[in-house]
Amino acid sequence: MPIYKNNMKFHVVTLFPESFSSYLNESILARAQKNKLIDFKFYNPRDFVKPTKVQTKKDKPYLRVDEKPYGGGPGMLIQAEPMLKALTFIKNKIEKNKKANKIKIIHLSPSGKKFTNTYAAGVTKKFDHVIIVCGRYEGIDARVKKIFKGDGLSIGDYVLTGGELAALVMIDTISRQVKGVLGNHDSVEEMRNASPDVYTRPEILVFNGKKYKVPTVLLSGNHAKIEEWRAKQAKSSNL
Ligand code: SAH
Numbered sequence: 001m002p003i004y005k006n007n008m009k010f011h012v013v014t015l016f017p018e019s020f021s022s023y024l025n026e027s028i029l030a031r032a033q034k035n036k037l038i039d040f041k042f043y044n045p046r047d048f049v050k051p052t053k054v055q056t057k058k059d060k061p062y063l064r065v066d067e068k069p070y071g072g073g074p075g076m077l078i079q080a081e082p083m084l085k086a087l088t089f090i091k092n093k094i095e096k097n098k099k100a101n102k103i104k105i106i107h108l109s110p111s112g113k114k115f116t117n118t119y120a121a122g123v124t125k126k127f128d129h130v131i132i133v134c135g136r137y138e139g140i141d142a143r144v145k146k147i148f149k150g151d152g153l154s155i156g157d158y159v160l161t162g163g164e165l166a167a168l169v170m171i172d173t174i175s176r177q178v179k180g181v182l183g184n185h186d187s188v189e190e191m192r193n194a195s196p197d198v199y200t201r202p203e204i205l206v207f208n209g210k211k212y213k214v215p216t217v218l219l220s221g222n223h224a225k226i227e228e229w230r231a232k233q234a235k236s237s238n239l
Contacts, residue, residue: 007178008124009039010171011090013083014134015065017042019164029172032181040171043090045082066137075138083133083144090131091148100128105150106170107133107140108163112152115170119153121190124177132170134163195233 012020024030024040032038051061066076087105094101104127123130131150133140145152155166175181182188203219205212217229 007037007180008127008174009041009094009129010174011041011043011094011129011131012134012167012171013043013045013086013090013131014162014164014167015044015046015078015136016134016162016164017044020168023168024171028181029175032175032178035180037178037180038175041090043086045078045086048082048085048089069138073138077138078136078140080141080143080147083140084147087131087133087144087148094129102127103129103131105131105133105148107145107150107152108135108154108166109139109152110154110157110159112154115153115155115166115173117173117189120170120173121177123174130170130174132163132167134167136162193227193230193234194237195230196237197233 014020020040020042024033029038033040045065046063049063049065052064054061065078065082067079069075069077091103094103104123133144133148133150153166153170155169160166177188199214199218203214215229217225220226
C-alpha cells in the first residue's frame with residue numbers, strides 16, 4: 001500500500017453537522033479518508049454562543065444563533081458573531097500547524113458564482129484547506145463574508161433550504177480531483193476522452209422482448225478506434 005499524504009482538508013461550518021456523515025462515509029470518499037487523502041472537520045456555530053437567559057423556570061436555556069433581519073422581511077438570519085468565532089477558531093487551528101496551510105474560504109449562496117469542475121480542479125491544485133460556510137434560513141449576516149474574504153459560490157440556479165447539500169456537492173467534486181482518490185487517476189474526465197454513454201455486461205441486453213446491443217466499436221479491441229468514438233461522444237457533452 002503506497003503512503004499517501006493528506007492532500008485536502010475540508011472544514012465545514014454548519015448548524016447541522018450530522019447531515020454529512022452518511023454520504024461522506026460511503027464508497028470512494030470513505031476509502032479516501034481511510035487512506036488519509038482527504039479529511040473532514042465540522043464546526044457548529046451554536047457551540048460558539050452562550051445559552052440565552054431563562055425568563056421563567058419552565059424555559060430551557062437555548063443556544064441562539066438566529067435573529068430577525070434589519071429592514072424587515074420574512075425569515076431569520078444567522079448572526080455574524082457565532083460564524084466569526086467558528087471561522088477564527090478554524091483559522092487559528094490551521095495556522096498553528098507549521099506545515100502547508102494554503103486556505104480557501106467558500107461562502108455558499110444561491111446568488112454566488114457558479115461552481116464548476118474547473119474551479120474544483122484549481123482548488124485541489126492550489127490549496128491545502130477548504131473552509132465551507134453553510135447558511136440556513138434567509139442566509140448569514142453579510143459582514144461575515146466581508147471579514148473572512150473568500151469565494152461566493154452557488155451550485156446552481158435554485159434555492160436550497162441550507163448550504164449542506166451544496167457543501168457535499170463541492171466536497172465530492174473537489175475530492176475526486178485529489179490524486180489517488182479515484183482508483184486510477186485517469187478516471188478524472190479531463191485527463192481522457194470520457195464518453196457520456198458507457199456500457200458493461202451483458203453484450204446483448206433483452207428487456208421486454210427487445211434487444212439492446214453494445215456499440216460494436218467498443219467490442220472491436222481496436223483502441224485507436226475506441227478512443228476516436230469516445231472523443232466524438234465527449235464532444236457532444238458539456239464536461
Ligand atoms: N434568501 C437567501 C436564500 C438563503 S438559502 C438568498 O437569496 O441568498 C439558505 C442557505 O442555503 C444559503 O445561505 C446558502 O448557504 C444555501 N444555499 C441555498 N441555495 C444554494 C445554492 N444554489 N448554492 C449554494 N448554496 C445554496
